[in-house]
């Protein structure tokens with residue numbers, strides 16, 4: 001502040017920098033607007049340093065300003081949404097985007113979205129079509145429903161179902177199912193937003209069909225059954241069998257709606273999944289009138305809500321004005337369609353979530369052992385393999401144990417926190433599990449094709465640590481991008 005202007009004048013002028021080849025190169029890569037902004041910011045940073053520390057012995061050189069402007073530009077043009085390698089062992093990690101898409105879905109999305117598509121165009125008639133028609137056939141064949149429609153997520157699906165079928169009427173829900181799903185989805189709140197009136201029946205741990213029976217009145221429009229997907233009531237607990245609810249709903253002429261959450265299609269007979277997750281075809285076959293589930297949980301497709309059920313009811317839902325606000329876009333339709341076709345083909349294992357889930361502990365062990373051997377060859381890491389468990393996550397099957405093998409790694413004096421932070425800074429970032437005093441890598445959730453990248457990342461990390469000749473703990477916590 002108190003410095004004479006002369007000291008600031010030693011900073012190269014922007015007008016002069018603009019004539020440089022370096023400036024022109026960056027401008028052609030990043031555009032005029034951001035380039036000038038980056039140079040101004042770089043110059044401003046130098047001014048601040050001079051203001052704080054006083055004039056440097058050497059006046060700042062153009063090259064330094066150009067280099068810091070380039071670093072700013074690269075940082076500002078780095079995607080913030082990035083692919084990561086999920087070594088956490090949580091299959092449907094909501095913070096990591098839940099289900100990865102199958103190759104067929106990715107190709108279909110790319111193909112459909114590169115140009116125009118018939119999302120609402122009837123190719124037979126050459127006239128306006130309806131997006132629902134595109135997936136109705138395949139989704140009905142997978143679920144056993146008469147009609148299906150799609151929304152942009154399952155929360156939207158429930159809101160829409162209630163708004164279309166139960167508005168200003170009463171909906172019975174068991175007190176044991178008034179749950180909150182991750183991300184602030186609360187059944188009572190969704191219900192009040194929909195305009196329906198919630199009537200709680202039964203108790204937290206035990207609700208019988210008689211409780212529902214007693215709750216039915218002339219104002220009752222529906223029973224909503226919610227799969228309490230992310231928690232379990234153990235011990236003295238009871239839920240009415242679905243068939244009893246179907247009988248009651250039919251006898252009293254009310255609609256039975258089931259929010260099934262995960263969208264398990266019953267395609268994983270080898271696992272214990274069916275003991276924890278209701279399957280959509282089973283619910284429809286049992287007589288549930290309307291069933292809804294997420295597209296990106298066990299179904300293994302894109303974010304979306306799938307509504308399956310009786311023709312007349314689904315049509316009322318898809319004609320509701322709110323559908324316009326909840327409808328899914330063409331990317332979702334494309335990914336959902338390709339994923340659904342893999343199930344129709346009987347190739348559930350092409351769907352990554354299903355493949356990862358069905359992978360035997362032995363095959364995970366082989367990959368982990370291989371990685372472990374490679375790390376021993378690299379040296380500097382201490383690594384060992386051991387048994388552990390993967391989890392489904394995404395609010396699915398909380399009690400289900402999926403045995404797996406993991407690699408547990410340590411490096412010199414680096415803390416667990418520091419190793420995890422360094423792995424997150426890899427390209428692509430690697431998300432490990434911190435478990436007590438160990439960093440754990442579960443390969444069940446890592447695509448086989450990424451094993452090499454994982455190994456590379458660990459090798460590079462060891463190399464850079466050896467190069468640093470020690471660990472700068474301050475840089476660990478900074479979280480800043482390494483230019």
Ligand SMILES: *Cc1c(COP(=O)(O)O)cnc(C)c1O
Nearest residue numbers: 153154155181227229261294395
């Ligand atoms: C996950 C889940 C939801 C919310 O689904 P989104 O697709 O995330 O909107 C609703 N109900 C149940 C039972 C769930 O498990």
